[in-house]
Structure formats: C-alpha cells, structure tokens
Amino acid sequence: MPHLENVVLCRESQVSILQSLFGERHHFSFPSIFIYGHTASGKTYVTQTLLKTLELPHVFMNCVECFTSRLLLEQILNKLNHLRSSEGGCSTHITCETFNDFVRLFKQITKAESLKDQTVYIVLDKAEYLRDMEANLLPGFLRLQELTDRNVTVLFLSEIVWEKFRPNTGCFEPFVLYFPDYSIGNLQKILSHDHPPEYSADFYAAYINILLGVFYTVCRDLKELRHLAVLNFPKYCEPVVKGEANERDTRKLWRNIEPHLKRAMQTVYLREISSSQWEKVQKDDTDPAQLKGLSAYTHVELPYYSKFILIAAYLASYNPARTDKRFFLKHHGKIKKTSFLKKHEKITSLVTLQLLTLVGHDDQLDGPKYKCTVSLDFIRAIARTVNFDIIKYLYDFL
C-alpha cells in the first residue's frame, strides 16, 4: 500500500483531520462533512486518494451530471449495489423516484454482509449543483445517517462557502473543513514531484522554478500549471537536446525559455490558440507571434441597413431619451432616406446574432424593448464603414 504522504503532498493537516473524523472502520463518524476551497486546491484528489488508499467503502458522485434528482439517487444506489456484490453477482438496475424511496432502498442495500459493520461514505463533488435541484435533497443528505439509521457519512465538496448553502428552513450543520490555497512553495513541491523519467528531479525542479516565477502572479490553479509545465517542457530541453548546453547551465536555459513562457501567457494560457497549435509551433520552430489568437478576429461583416439599425439601437441604448431631440432634430440625411423595408426581419436576425437582446417582460408582445449589446469599439468600427461619426452623437462624449 503506497504511503499516504508520498501520494498526497502538502495537505498533512487536512488529511489528519479527516482521518481522525473517520476513526476506526466500524466507528460512527460525523454525519456530514463539508469541504470547500478554490479550484485545484486538492479537495477531490485528497478525498478520493484517502478513501481508496484506506480501502473504505465509498461512492463517488459528480453532481454536474445529475440534472434530475432521480439520476443522482439511482446512481448512488446502483454504485452501492456494485460495491456490495463485487464478488461477481449480476446486478439489476435499481429505480428510485423520491428521497423516501432512496432512504428505504438504502437501508436494504446496506444490510448486506460486506457493508454492515463499517462506515459507508458518499462523496458529492460539485455540491453547489444540489442547490438547484429539489429542495429536500440537500437537507436530506445532511441528515442521512439519522434518516436511515445506518453508519453512513456524506462528504460535500464545493468551491462555494457553506453560508451560501444553508437552506432558509434550517438544517443539520455539517462539519466544515477548509482547504486553503497552495503556497508557492507547495506548488513547487507538488509540480516537481512528477518529473519525466528521462531527466533528473533537480533539472525538472529548476524548470518548475522558472515556470512559477513567470506564471504565479496570474495563475495559482494547479491543474492549469501542470498543463503549462508539460506543454513548455520540450522547449526548455531544446538546448540540452541540441547539445548547446548541459543540464546545469541554468542561465542559458533561463534565457531560452523565459520569452517563450511570456508569450505562452498571452496566447495558450488565455486559450487564444489551442494547445495543439502551440505544440506544433514549438515543433516547427516558427515564431509564435505570427499565430493570430481568437480575439484577433473581431470583425463582423454586416449588411448595409443592418449596420444602421445597429447604430440606431446603440444610440438609443446609451443616450438618455431626453437628449434625442438635441442630436436628431436635423435628421442625418442617410438615416432618414433609407427605407427599412425589411425592418422586422433584420431586428430578429440581429437578436439571433446576439448583437441585440430583449429586455423587459416576455409577455409585452406589442412593445418589445431591445438593448444593444456590442462594445464601443465594435460600433465605432461599424460606423466608420458607413461614414457615420457616432462619437458626435453619444451623450457620454459631450
């Protein structure tokens, strides 16, 4: 059995709290534990590893997939069923519509020999989705031990604090455990832990040091940093592979990798270009500055009259109504002359393109109100193509 400290790094205090809560296998534990912390602070990983390493019977559920309560309850019961008959008996699919049925079936299943004398753990990951499901689920799970009269503990993993979960009608308060963010030292340790087999640990650790130096100010997400580490490592090794430097020439390696990492921050980190494109750029050794990111393509070509409708909508959305007289008493020749023959169709198509959105009530059929959702730069570009100086007509620029 791999030792827990080797697998779970930098979470010693949290692991020890959890272990003391779990106690011995047959001990009743606290009915519900609420674990929260930022993304990639190790909540899912630590919980899963702990339960697997200690070989405790558990069911792991991701609440994102369960958009109806029925899916959630049925999956928990079926997975438990698999657990108890893991000797190979065939399992029929259990159906369960309500929480009442769930409690009843749960009691039946946990009567089995393999599950009788030990704590069963139910882990609900992304527990914030429970708040959008039926109102009785969350309080029910919090009290599951009491409702079923069995040795069960429910763990809730979430990024949102407990205060936002607490239902108005009151509930059983769980044990709240906070997973703080990793410090830069922790990140260094964790990232250097999984180094590629071909290179030494020190070499990789130096690389991670440089990587963190560039990215730590903008990104503390462990998953993202690992991804970036893998993507850029080939570039780091390039001088060594080509024979221009050896593993200890830290300055040369730093000079080679640092501008590359800075460019990565503006492109592949922001998902302006994809990671496969980034890898290709590195392999072909082309200049990454040539690749245009997604945000470079902002230009939208619109038909002539639609441009005017959009400009009019923008002005109507952002100028107070009382200023209209001041700007438009002398009609701008172009707007007055255009005959909006297909006005309705064009407004609908602009809404489809999400350049206008409907505001106000849906049932106001005779007077729908729209608002223009494009940015100032966008509308200036459009106005320029039809020779209309929109700045002159905007109240905010007087």
Added chain:
Amino acid sequence: MATSSVSKGCFVFKPNFKKRKISVPVEDYFNKGKNESEDSKLRFETYQLIWQQMKSETEQLQEELNKNLFDSLIEFLQKSYSGFQKNSKDWGCQIKLREIPTAALILGVNVTDHDLTFRSLTEALQNNVTPYVVSLQAKDCPDIKHFLQKLASQLTGCCVDEESKEGSTQVAQKKTHCSMDSLSSWYMNITQKTDPKMPRKKRTSSSQWQSPPVVLILKDMESFTTKVLQDFIIMSSQHLHEFPLILIFGIATSPVIIHRLLPHAVSSLLCIELFQSLSCKDHLTTVLDKLLLTTQFPFKLSEKVLQILTNIFLYHDFSIQNFIKGLQLSLLEHFYSQPLSVLCCNLPEAKRRINFLSDNQCENIRRLPSFRRYVEKQASEKQVALLTDERFLKEEIQSLLENLHAYHSNYFLVLRCLHQFTSSLPKYPLGRQIRELYCTCLEKNIWDSEEYVSALQLLRDYLLPPETQPLHEVVYFSAAHTLREHLNAAPRIALHTALNNPYYYLKNEALKSEEGCIPNVAPDICIAYKLHLECSRLINLVDWSEAFATVVTAAEKMDANFITSEERNEIIHARFIRAVSELELLGFIKPTKQKTDHVARLTWGGC
C-alpha cells in the same frame, strides 16, 4: 351537424377530404392572355431546362467553394482522432489536461445559408471520418435534459446496419431518462459490436477506424444559453476517455463569442481551433461569374434588375440563397411574360425554332423597339420586305440572333481581359459597369499610353450596352418593377388593397364597385374596414355596429320564414364581432381605456 352533450363543450368538426384537390399544372399558368400564350408549352420547357442547368451549376459551385473548408476540417478531425488513440503511457499525456478538440467555424451573418453548409458538412464527415455526426440547434435545447435527449436520439439514428436493430429497443427505453453514463455505455456497446471485417452498406473509409469519434455540431452557437453549454462541456470532458467527443461550433459573428459565453474554467477544457468559410461577397462574385458572365446560359439580366438583386444582397441579408431565388424568379417571369423568350436558348436550337414562329410572334418581333430602330436604319426596300415578308424576316432574325450571340462572347472575353488588365489596381468594387468606370478613372497615369487608347477602342467596339443590340429583349429580362414588387413586399399596401377593393384578389364579379362605394356582398371584414376608415381616432363600437348592420341587411334578401329577425340580428352582431376581432388581430384597431365602448384607430390613409 349536431352533438348530444350535457355540458357546454366545444366540438371541432373537420371537413372530410373526399374531394381531392385538383391542382392546376404549372404549364397552364403560362396561358395568360391571347398575346402572351404563344408557344407557352415550349417556353415552359425551355425555362425548366435552363433552370435545371443553372441550379446544378450553383450546387457544383457550392461544393467547390466549400471544398477547402471541409478538407481542413477533416484534417483537423483526423488529427484529433489520432490524438485520442495515442499511447497514454507517455509522460506528457498522463499529466496534460484532457481537452475536447473543438473547431470554431466562422460562417458569416447570413444565417439562412448555414443550413445548406451544415448538411453538406455532415455528409462529408460521414463519408470520411465517422458515421456518428449529430447536429443540434439552440431552439431544441432549452436545458441540459433536452440537449442530451436530442443528442441520444440522433446518435441512435446514425447507425443503420443490421447490428443496431437489436440495440435500438433498449436505447429507446433509455430515451426517457438519458444521461452521460447511458451515452457512454451506448457508445461502448456500439463500437464493440461492429466488426471491421463485416461489409458495411454505406460508409467506406470511416469503417476502417476502430472506434470512430462522435462529432457534435452546434449550428447556432450564439443562441445557446451559457448554462447548457457549460454543463454539457464539463460533463463530457469528464467522460472523454469512454465517449470520444469532438465539437464543432457554428459561429455567425466572431470567435470572441466563445469567451463571452464560456468562463475561463470551461474554455480551458476545450482545445479550440479556428476555421473560416468564404466571405459571402466573394461567393456572390463567383455566382455572378458562373451564371451571368458566361455564354453557357442564354439568359441575362439588365442593369437595373441586377442592381436590385445585388442591393438586396448587400444592403439586407448577404444571403446567397435569396439571390439565387431572385434569379429564378427573374427567369420565370421572363419566360412567363415575354412570348419571344421561346428563342432564349442555345443558338442552334434557337435557329431551328425561328422557322416555326407563328405570325403573331413575327408581329411581336416587329413591335420590339430595338428591332424598329434596326429597321429604320435599313434601305427602304429592305424595310418593306422586313415588315411584310415573313420568310425574309425569319432569315434576317437568324442572322440577328447570330450577331447577338457573337456580341455576347466577345463582350465577356473583352470584359475578362480588361478585368485581368486592371485587376492589380487597388479598390475595384463589385459589379461590371461600376468596376469598369472605377478602373478607368483610377488609371491616371495611363491616359496617354497606347495600351489605354487601344483598350478604349476595344471598349467602344465590343462593350456596347446590350440595349443597342437588336432582339436583345429576347434574352434580357428587364421588368425591374415586377421583381421589386415580388421581392420587397409591402404587406400594408396589399392588406389595404385586399380590404378596400376585394375584387382585386377575389375576382368575383359581384364585388366590382366604384371608388368609395361599399358593395353589400363584400366580406364582412371589408365592410367593417371601409366603415372604420371614415372614423376619427376613437371609434364608437355601437355606431360602427349599427352602420355595419345597415350595410349588411341591405344586401341580404334572406328568407323571412327561415330565421326570425331577432336571430338575424344576433347573426349580424356575431359577424360584426368577428370582423372587429380580425381587424384587431391585423393591427388596425386596439382596445382603449380612454372611453368606454370605444376602440382606438391605429392607421390612417392608405397605409
């Protein structure tokens, strides 16, 4: 029809369709008046032939234009697929984030054309990459449950082999509560069942792949709600190892919408690459080139008509489909209203048909303005012969048609030369005549050169406007007003005409009336409409109803035995209420709280 029912229910009686509707064959519409019904059958056949040829040309064009885009997409998909299959023991692959390969397809704002593009794309993908291609639209997926249901039902429809028939029953059950797990297990079943050695009915190259990926096309990405997209992407990224998904986003505006719809946490689960389709303006240029600037098709558009069609395109909707529909309408209208269009076909056939022209048609030719101008220029003996001798006329027409044909081939040749000649200049806009003007104006430094003078000479000799050529009305369609009437509809005017003057549409002799009078037998809504036109802003319903009743009773000479006068009044009252509700639905009046028993009038004048 009576029903026996205790409660006051509402019953619907559907008419029985015993009498089959006799549809009039399209050709008979061509027999309009005596003047224009000459050779109507032949004209219709010619129209159909030309249209078929034009249509297949546009379809071929579409395929060619899409070819580049589709090829690069297929390459992307194949690359992603091999990424799925890569050895997962590689250090990099174990640590890297497993991203969903995504193609962001920028198609342009002409959303009406996207459907066709997606259909051809689906076909191309099914032939080359994978049989599991699903397209979803935002209006079918208001929430994640419907999203997954639609996805599941389309996927099960994808495989049409014998093996899937057993699986189809169990999947039908799963339709009611489908989840990501059920999709993954379906996929695993279906890929294990298919033995690559067994012969497949349709798909050839895609069957060689062991576990082909599932491609999901979101046709209109801007219309999807953020929550549905986010939840789906999070779910599918967790099941990527057992359900290999590739996404294609159909984007109409710009790829910035991806960052607007999805937060960073979700877009980091995607590996996004950008693909752009051909700009619609270039598409239009190619369509014009292939259909009009060619001697392959005898049909041509005059300058005004072409302006209308291109203006609708450039100013309103950028839609190639609508442009082609406009072209078809012009073609049909030309063959419908111009009896001489029987000669609008390829030259050998036209020469043959000249011999069978009736006397009426010869008269039609003599009446053409361009022919009259031509006759005036001839010597007087020839003039007399042309105007009286049918045979001489027909011979002359033959040579004139040949000249017209030669004129066209020279025209386009020289036009293309000039275009090539001046194509390296900046700023040449769309449109033949405009382009030439622009080019000649910009070329200041070659005013004096010999090439320019000779080019000018070429222009003068060959690029005469078509109106100067005799018999041009045969091939040129120029009824711009008719086209505009059909394409830029004015619903208000049509409504007013229909209500004010029902004879215009209904063609019932009894409805003919002088201006200002209301025929008593007109439909109720017409009577109510005419009466309301005489009112001011607020209309008193009681007065209106009485006026209505007066007009209607004057018309009816109903059998007094049949219905009592009280029942008759009730019927008239009901008819009045119906007419008023119809007018309200059409937007002419609306209920108002300003005065009781009054309605407010919303329109004034004719429209």
